[in-house]
Every structure is written in C-alpha cells, then in structure tokens.
Amino acid sequence: MIPGAVILAPIAEELLFRGCILNLLNKKKINNHLAVLIQACFFVLLHNFTYQNTMSSNIGIVQSLVDAILFGYARQYTKSLYTPITMHMTGNAIAVIERFIF
Template identity: 35%
Template sequence: MLLVYFAGYLFLSRLFLSEYVYPHFGQSGYLLVSALIDAVMLVLFVFVADDWLKEQWKNFCQRKLHSAAGCVFYLFLLFCASALFAVLIAAPLHLGQAENQINNETMMQLDRIGFLFDAVLIAPFAEEIIFRGCIFNPIAEKKGIWTGALISGIIFGTMHIIASMTSGNWLNLLYLIDYGSSGIILAYAFSRTDSIWTSIIIHACFNLIGVSALL
C-alpha cells in the first residue's frame, strides 16, 4: 500500500502535472490540481496509517522540550545548508534560481492563498510522510540511519528538480545538492526525535519563511 501511495505521488503530482496539466491548463491549473492531488493522497494515507501517526504524535508529546529543541536546531541547519550551497556553488557558477523556485514564485503571484495552503500545510505533511515515513524509515531500520537518509534525500532532491529536467536546464540539476541535503537533515531530525511530527513542523516552518519572503 505504501509503495502504491509513493508511486502515485511521484508520477501524478510531478510528472503528470508538468507534462500534461501545465501545458494544457497553465500555472493556475497546475497549482489547483497539485493541491488537490496532495490533499486526496494525504487523506488516503492518514486513513491507512492513522495508528502510526497517533503513535508518532505521542512520541513527540512525551518529550516536548526535546522535540521543540529539535525543531529549532534542525530548522537552523536547513537554512545553514541552503546558505552554504548558495555561497559555495550557486553564486560561483551563476546558477540563478532553481526552476522549482521560479515556478513557486509564479504560482504565488497567481493564487497566494492557494499556494500558501499547499506549501505550508499540505506539501510538508505529504512529503514528510512519504520521504521520511515511507522511504527513510524502512531503509534506516535495515541499513542504518545514514544510508536511509542519503537514499531518501536523493529521491527527495530529485523530486524537486524535475522541473529542471523537463526544461532541459541541466546546470540547474546541481540544485539536487541543495534539496538533497535538506532531505538528509529532515530525515536525521525525524530519527533523532523519534517522531515524524518533528520533520513535518520543520518542513512547514521552512516553507512558511520561504513563502513569506515572496510576499
């Protein structure tokens, strides 16, 4: 069931959107259908994994101070990693903005409320459950935390550079390092606090701050 969920998210919410929805319905249609797909698949997963999510929330609440400190610390690490990428790679190579970021800015201009809802509420919840819950967690249990973090981070990063791949902007693929490192940090945050809710909150806060900069 989890593999079906992941495959559906991977192909429907990225490849299907970029190859069919965007060419036929434009940015506004892309945003609407993307949010709808995320919401539907999120509801399906919550229905299937209700007990697991409750257990994760219990873990988060049992160690409130530890969980809160983890949220602050790993959120700070996310910004540090992005800043290092910008200084050491993006600026020297004149990469410009990532295609994913350009698309986000365009969609923000078209529908601020809809984009804010998707970026801050739906996407963090759905992506953390998929990449940290469905991918990282099983791999980490069998192969170790760092192997799981690396594999899930690469997949997470790849998902965010599909726009660059389909546009043919190959130099922009270096943003895999930026997005991939974010995925690794989020996976480690989940592992260290033993709760998926930690990475969900961090992801949501990171997106909220990023979206606020576009207002």
C-alpha cells in the same frame, strides 16, 4: 496555494519520505546515514524535475538535498514525524514570505 505549500505539502512529503521510505530502509537494516542519504536523493528527484544546469537550479538541488538530510536525521533521532514536519513547514513558510518580500 499558500496553505498547500506551507501545510499540506510538508505533511504529505514527510509521510512519504521520512515516514514510508526512511522507515522501509530502516527495516531493511540499512546503515542510518545511508538510509538518510537515499531518501534525501528521492526527495531531490521529486523537487528538481526541471533541472536546467544553471546556478539557480544547482543551488536548488543542493538546498533540497541539505533540507532532506536534515529532515531525515531529525526523524531518526527524535523518532517522531512531528519534528521534520514542523521543520518542513517552517522552511516552506519562509520561502513563501521571501516571495512576497523580494
């Protein structure tokens, strides 16, 4: 499960959201900031399908949105998928480590 969360999921998600969706929005000549926000909203919808109107759930939504925006801007400005993939892997690795510590 750990390799899936730390390696496979970040690669697959970055290929989908920052590779396909963000690339498609850019080809449609949508403003860069709006394109990043749109793909970030799709990312949040995928990650928060069990919304429960609790503080923890709300924090998770905001965290996912901020992460996706950062990943999107990293993709836009570096013109590479390697940067957001590495960022995503790092974030997921930290989350996995936190689960073992706390």
